[in-house]
Amino acid sequence: MYTPILASLGFILSPDGLKVLLVHRNRRMDDHHFGKYNGLGGKLKPGEDIFRCLQREIFEEAGIHCEEAVLRGTINWQGFGGNGEDWFGFIFLVHRYSGAPKVSNEEGDLEWRNIHELGSLAMWEGDKYFLPLVFDTDSRIFHGHMPYLDGRPVGWSFSRV
Numbered sequence: 001m002y003t004p005i006l007a008s009l010g011f012i013l014s015p016d017g018l019k020v021l022l023v024h025r026n027r028r029m030d031d032h033h034f035g036k037y038n039g040l041g042g043k044l045k046p047g048e049d050i051f052r053c054l055q056r057e058i059f060e061e062a063g064i065h066c067e068e069a070v071l072r073g074t075i076n077w078q079g080f081g082g083n084g085e086d087w088f089g090f091i092f093l094v095h096r097y098s099g100a101p102k103v104s105n106e107e108g109d110l111e112w113r114n115i116h117e118l119g120s121l122a123m124w125e126g127d128k129y130f131l132p133l134v135f136d137t138d139s140r141i142f143h144g145h146m147p148y149l150d151g152r153p154v155g156w157s158f159s160r161v
Contacts, residue, residue: 004076004086008054009041010069011134012062012094012101019112020135021101022121023061026108032082037113037121041089050090058094061105068096072134073142073158077126080148091134126153133158 012021023040025033042057044050055066069092077087101110113121115135119128126146133142144158 002086004088005081006044007041007087007089008044008050008057008092009039009089010054010058010066010092010094011039012058012097014112018114020115021062021110022113023105023110024108027106031107035122037123054092062110063102064097064099066094066097069094071141073130073144075130075144075146078147091130093134126156129156
């Protein structure tokens with residue numbers, strides 16, 4: 001039986017739509033994501049739907065209230081976790097929020113980064129495959145599969161509907 005960890009991953013747009021809020025995971029040396037830039041999100045808890053998970057995680061990590069988000073896609077990351085766990089992520093683009101974002105959290109510093117510079121940031125190698133789909137103008141939702149082996153992607157395929 002396939003039982004991946006279910007998670008939300010949100011990319012919060014600045015009001016002008018040119019920047020995205022990321023966490024630079026630079027706080028804990030034992031963090032599987034140490035040194036990398038990531039969107040905000042985390043594991044789905046029992047009794048919550050995926051949008052409530054996104055809202056909770058964004059509030060916990062950035063101190064802001066997610067008010068409007070669009071599901072851009074899903075990704076099946078087989079073998080992605082620190083111990084080879086499988087993850088299934090729901091990827092959102094957050095268009096509207098309220099409150100002022102924190103400058104940091106227990107995982108790292110929160111930074112507004114230009115969308116066009118994402119390819120030059122220290123991110124997971126596989127992010128370069130799906131991030132263009134998150135920020136493009138195609139309104140169709142993507143559904144991707146990205147198996148990992150030893151911390152690196154070994155494939156990428158997706159469909160759009």
